[in-house]
Structure formats: C-alpha cells, structure tokens
Amino acid sequence: MTALPNHSEFLLPGIRCAGCIAKIEQGLAKTPGVHAARVNFTARRVAIDHDAALDMQALRDELGALGFTAEPVIEKGAPSPAEAKEDQRLLRALGVSGFAAMNVMLLSVSVWSGAEGATRQMFHWLSALIAMPTVAYAGRPFFRSAWGALRRGRTNMDVPISIGILLATAMSLFETIVDGPHAYFDGAVSLIFFLLAGRVLDDAMRKRARGDAAALLRETAPGGMVLRSDGRTEWLRADRIEPGMRLLVGMGERFAADGTVEEGETAVDRSLVTGESAPERVRRGGRAYAGTLNMDAPVILRVTAAGPDTAMAEMARLMEAAGGAKSRYVRIADRAARYYAPAVHSLAALSFAGWMIAGAGWHQSLLIAVAVLIITCPCALGLAVPVAQVVVSGALMRRGILVKDGSALERMAEADRICLDKTGTLTLGRPELIEPADLDPHTAGIALALARASRHPLARALTGALEARGVAAAVVENITEVPGMGVEAAMQGRRVRLGRPGWAEKLPVEGKALACALMVEGEAPLLFRFADRLRPGAQAAVARLAAQGLHPLILSGDRAAAVEAAAREVGAEGKGDLSPADKLAAIRALGEAGHKVLMVGDGLNDGPALASGHVSMAPASASDVSQTAADILFLGDSLEPVPVAVDAARRTLRVVKQNFAIAIGYNVFAVPLAMAGLVTPLVAALSMSASSILVIGNALKLRVIAKQAATPAGPAIAVAKKAGSAQ
C-alpha cells in the first residue's frame, strides 16, 4: 500500500444477471493494480478502487475484455448527492414513524380496552412523548410541501394532511393535559407512517427508472479520439472537445462534434439528426454534424462547433421554447385536492359552529371538528395514486419500458392523438439485409468471413444477418481492408472481395440504395441489398394505436416519398420534409385544437417535438437529447411497447379513479358519524386502516393484469434483438 488508491465508477448498461456480477468482480480482482471492485446491480454501476497508474481508459478496456461496454460515470447524469440524501431522509422518517406508530398503537389498544384513571393518564402522556417528536421529525416532508404550495397561493394533497396531523396532535395534547378520555396520537402517527410508505415506494421506483435511463443515455453520448499537434492521440469526453481540435473518427463511429472534414472522404448517415434515411457523401471541406454516423472510412475532422449557429444550439433553443407545457401539468391527486381540501375544511368548521350553537361548549365542539378532520384526512388518496403507479411502473419495467416520472402515466392516459417519427422510431434506424433472401452455404461462408473483418455498418449488418442464419465462416487468408472501398482476401489462391459495388466488381449502382457486392474470382458477383426496415410488429402496433382512438400521424424529416411509402405500409397518415420547427408547429397546432398529443421519436430533430408533446416516448436507441426529453423509454426492437404503455396508463387511471370513488364513498359514510360526534379514536383508527387497505388492494389488482402479458426483460430483449437482426 504505497500509492493512495484511486476511485472510479463506470456505468454498465449490459449487466443482466448474477453471472455478470461474478464475472466482473472476479475478473477485475485478477487485474493488476485493482484493489477492490464492487458491482451495484440496481444502479448498473461498478465502483473500482485502483492504483493511480491505471487510468480510466485502461479500466474501460479491461471491462471491455470481460465483455461489457462501460461508460465512465459523469456526475451530470447521475443522481446528485442532494437527491441521495433526500432518499435517505425519507427512509429514516419512515423508520421513525414506524417505530412510533407501533408503540403508540400498543398503548392505545390498552386505553381502548378500558384502561382508566391514572393508567390512562400515564399512557396518554407516554404516547404524547413518543408522538410529538415523531410528528415534528417524520411529518416534515408533508409540512414542507404544503407550505410550498400555500405560499404560492395553491393547495395540494399535503395541505389537508398537514392541517389534520397538526390539529390532531395539538388537540390530543390538550386532552392529555386536562385528563380527557380521547387522544388521537395513534391516528396522527399511523397516518404519517402510511403516507410515508407510499412516498418511499414512489421514490424508489422513480430512482430505479432514472438510473436505468441514465445508463442508456451514456451509451449514446460519446466522446472522441483527439489528435494532438505532437502526434499523440487522446480519448476525450464530448463535453471536453473544443473548437479547433482535430478529431479522428473511425469507421462505424459517431461524430462527437460539428466540424469540417480535413482528410479523407466518407459517407455519413444523418438519420439520427435529421431523419433523412439515405447516407450522404462528405468530401474534404464538407461539413459533418455531431451525432451523425461515419459509415465508410476513417476521417480527420477539424472541430468548428460551439457558437450559436451549430445544429445543436438551434435545437436547444427550440426545446427551451417547447418545454413549458409539462411543467404546468397538475398531478391528478393535487387536482382532486383542489376540491377536496376546501370541502373538508368547511365541513370541519361547520361541525364546530353547529355544536357551538347547539350549546356543546367549545371543548367538545373542537374535539368533534378534529375528529372530522382525521376521518377525512386523505390517507387513502395519498396512498392510492402512488401504489397504483408503482405497481404499473414495476410491471412495465419488467417488459423493458422505463417510466421516468410518475405523472407521465397520468398524462399518457389522457393522450388522444399520437405523432410518430419515421426513421429510427417506426423503422429500426439501421440497415438490415433484405436481399437476397436465400444463399448457398459456400457463398454465405465467404461473405461472413469477409464481413466479420470490418467495422463498416453494412458489414456489421451482414455479419449479424448471416450469423443469425447459422452460417459457418469460410477460411480465408490475408484479409486487408481498403478504407472507403471494402475488404479483400485470398481463398485457396482465388481473390475474394466484399465492398462497394463499383469496387468489388464493375456493377451498375442504382440510385441511393444501400448495397454491397461480393466477388469471388471465377464466379458470378452477388449483390447484397440493405434497407432501413420497419420495426417488427410496427403494423400491428400502429393498428392497435388506431384502435385505441389515437389517430396515428407520422411526422418525419425524411423525403416525402420515403415517408409516404412507410405510412402506406403501416396504414397511417404521413407528412414528410419537416424541419424540427415544423414538427414542433404541427404538435402545437394539435395542442391548440384541444388535443393531448403523445409524441414518439428518437432523433435529435425530434427533441423539441418530444418536449412539447403532452407526453412523449423514445426508443433506447434514441439520441441523448431525445432520451432526456422523453418521459418514457422502451428497450428492444419492437414498437409493441407503445400501445402496451398506453393501455397500462389507461388502466392505471381507471384504478385511480375507482380508488377516488372508494375514498369518497367512505367519507360519505363516515363524515356524518364524525359530525354527529360518534367517532372515538378507536373508530377513527379502524375506519382509516380499512379504507387504506381497500384502496391498496384495489391498486394491487393491476399486478394481475400486468402479469398476464409480462415476460422477464432480459430474454425478451435478447429475443427481440435476434428477431430484428435475422431479417
């Protein structure tokens, strides 16, 4: 132990099972220089203590050698320390209120069973001693939120909760001092306990979804290899790359910054940025944009980014302008509280006034008013919404749908229009082999042997397709890659080539279609065609969305002809040639017509539209901007998660509404009793628990529904990927 160990953390989006944990921890333990490695499966991270001599890149390579893509943790995307502290505070408050609720209940049961005189007096005092610090400590999350709302002249669910708890505690203390028979300490404390339980559940679920979403985000937010003037190369994160730097971008990599090409010539796939599906050739002096994919050959880029005229800056401006609608959304529980709180408070005031007029004396009248407040305290409502949402988000997560925010499900249930992007959303956004459908094993083996040697996107698509068909690679020698052209090798003395049609063999190249050719000396050349295909099940998914009454509409930045073809295939309306601002305008127009729009998109150009939609979804393959802007992310190749999520959200809303009905029904029954002065602490405790259990049970119904279709996420994703690459 000479050097102070360094601490690094990496995100591991690919870990799925216990085997992965063991492989990483045991593999890293054997690496020289690593002191300790611990995987956190929930956060999809590994924390490594290591010698200072090992740098980030070396650890990353080591994890890569173990078979895992790792991204260094950048604090921006990770939960902040303040957030983590807030989680801990909630859990601690839950522990304290649980302890207090149990002990106070223990004492209360004795009082209800008939303890009298000095015994009851002592029990009440003990309860007070336990309950009052608990209310002061564990009640703070509610008081803070209620105060925040009141200060801005609004009410939310926490206002009646806080008033109820505080009044009940104060009244019970008074009762204890004057030796009265009724103290509501147990009610106040168990109310806090129940409500905190709902809040902790809600928080834990959101934290996990956010962790997963952050892990996905790091997969697409890249860095780049920077060429220094002294000839050294250095890998830098995207946010560290500055204008004027020279960036070496390999084949099959994404550009980490905007710039002009200094050396080399290549084809660039812009689908993630503009929605344009056909690749574009970029020569020396041509411009390349961050987020686009370098397809053909390595190039050196002079970075020009930063400044207000880059594509990114324009997008950021549009998104800022678009993002207002969601923050104005009022959660359904708070909307209910808007009517609920005044009703409850006027009922309590009414009973106080009524009993005063009837001549019951202010002490008796106040006690009855407090009983009304406790009975009507929206414990059931405070639990009903989070429990339903937690159950559904958990089930959706198992199906590969990540709900980033609880209100997203509520907004999703209200959507009555859906707009879809084409490239990358309706389609897979990557080339897939479409022709030829059949190959003889001999030719396929040669093609696989050559394709495996290249990182070109078409070669990778070909490799995936052939491997999925179970092709065995042929034995070839002297494989060389000619940048921008293809791969060449020798097989039993014959020359074999796989690459651009014009290079491998003098074949006519038609149009802009993606294709590569295989030439074996002495045999007829073979042309492989690729296209960006629709996601598997896209037609069925769009049909289901239409059946759900959402009127699917395709908004795309691609050429109108390509959009029309895709729209015809899935059976929806389509609009092409749209700029990001046009998409934003289209969604705004729908919003102004009174519709609630669900936007599904993946590209950088969809960012503003995603931010302005009432609710938004993005596939996990989306650009980082879109993943940040979207409320819900889905994994895998299928488009099926979109209608599934809509369905789940609507079911959730239905159950939440049922729960509201149950809670209101309970109040209709219990409030007259309380106003009549018949509610003792025992009755209050019983009815409160009964109504809470009823709404929780009703919310748990959703689990059964979710289970019917649920499959474990790991296999589902694997199968979906295989199915996608097999086509």
Add this chain to the structure above:
Amino acid sequence: MNGLTFLIPIALVLGLGGLVAFFWSLRAGQFEDLDGAALRILIDDDADDGPG
C-alpha cells in the same frame, strides 16, 4: 400496575433497538443495491473462473 413499570420500558427499548438497527443498516449501505443482493445469493464462490 407493577408489571407495567417493567413491561413498558422493555417494549420501548425493544422498539428503539429495532429503530437503531434500521438506522445502522441504512448508514451501512444495506439498501443501496436491493436487486443485486437478491442475485448475489446465486454466485458460486468456489468456482475460480466464475459461472459465465
């Protein structure tokens, strides 16, 4: 009444003991990786090169 002078403090101390244990586990990071804890039971420690 005599029994109560023992039983009530005992009940409170037991409850407090549980609360202290909960705080300790919270501070010791026992709640940091709930999913991982469920999976770690499956890891075979004897296997030198890991199950895969």
